[in-house]
Structures are given as structure tokens and as C-alpha cells.
Amino acid sequence: MSKKKQLLLLRIITHVGSLIPLVVMAWDFYFQQLGPEPIRELTFRTGKTALILLFLSLAGTPVSTLGWKIILPLRKPLGLYGFLYVCLHLAIFVVSYGVVSNLFQWQYVWEEALFRRYAVVGLIAFALLVPLAATSTNWAMRKLGKNWKRLHRLVYVVAILAVVHYFWLAKLSEYNKPIFYAVILAVLFLFRLPPVRQRVLAWRK
């Protein structure tokens, strides 16, 4: 298969794969298959999907170092879909605290969001993702030049904050899940270190 066709296929897989969790969530919501705590279940699902998509986007560069350069253009849609799920995650949080639990008493949303450490790191991660999503266009890339790359390194900070958010939410008995993501993040970081990168490139040759 030509490179162009391969990329098209990968793009289709990326878009369809990223939208499937949303379709399943909508389906389960409509047919009331979200269990006894549907809003909590939606919070979990959107949070986890966001995390996975952000990690997949981050994995683009290390995987290209291993020789699979074709996946580089997929980092952008994966990151943007990740941002979409973070927006849904936050929206569900606001609706669940502000509308469902406290009947439009918005001060409870602020209290929960600003006085709980898990929510504060989540909000910082969200705030950092906003400029990244806003500058994801080719136009912004051209305008920002070298600064674009610098700015988009923030995605690593977002990933760290997201893992911390997960740690602070999990019960001690469930730490294995955030630990799993922390280990993957550490491996992705490792691949970015120049000596490791050079070794991988030398090994490929």
C-alpha cells in the first residue's frame, strides 16, 4: 500500500477510534446502561478516554523515533480529541455538582473545584490545554514559528498533572491504575532524552 493510502487509513482509524467512546457513552446514556451512578460513570469514562488520547498523542514522537514516522500527523487529531473529552469531563463535573447535586447553587461547584486538590490540578491541566488546542492550526504554527514547539511541550506538563489528578482521586487499593499511566509517561519521557534518542537511532541504523 502506498504511503498516502496508509496515512489515509490511519487517519480514518484515528477519527473513528476516537469517536467510538463518545458514541458508546451516548448509547449507554440513552438506553440507561450506565449503572447505578450514571453521571459518575460518565465522569470516569470521559476522564479515562481523555487521558488515553493525550497519551497516544504524546506517543507519536517516540514511535516515530522507532522508525514509524507516518504516525506523526496523527498527534494533532489525537490531542484535539483528548481535549474534546476533557471539555466533556469538565462539563459533566459542573453539571453534576451545580445542577444535579446542588440545584443551581453554583457556589458548591466553585468550592469543589477550588478547594479540592484533585480538582485544582485538573483545572490547571485543562487551562494549559486551551492554548494548545487554540494554536493547533497550521496558521498558528506558522505564526508562532519556534515558539510553537516550545508551547506544545506543555502537553507533557498536562500529562503529569493528569496523572497526579488520577492519583489524588484513586483509593489506595486502586493505585495500580494511575501507577500504570505514570510508568508509561516515564517511558515516553525517557524516549525524549537526547542520549536515549540517539541510542535508539543508532540501534535502528
Ligand code: HEM
Ligand atoms: C486534563 C484534564 C483531566 C484529565 C485527563 C482527567 C482525567 C481523569 C481520570 C483519568 C479520572 C479517573 C477515571 C477513573 O477512575 O476511571 C478522572 C476522574 C474525575 N475527574 Fe478528571 N481529568 C481532568 C480534569 C478534571 C477537572 C478539571 C475536573 C473538575 C474540576 C475533574 C473532575 C473529576 C472528577 C469529579 C472525577 C471522578 C471522581 C470520583 O467520583 O471518584 N477532572 N479524571
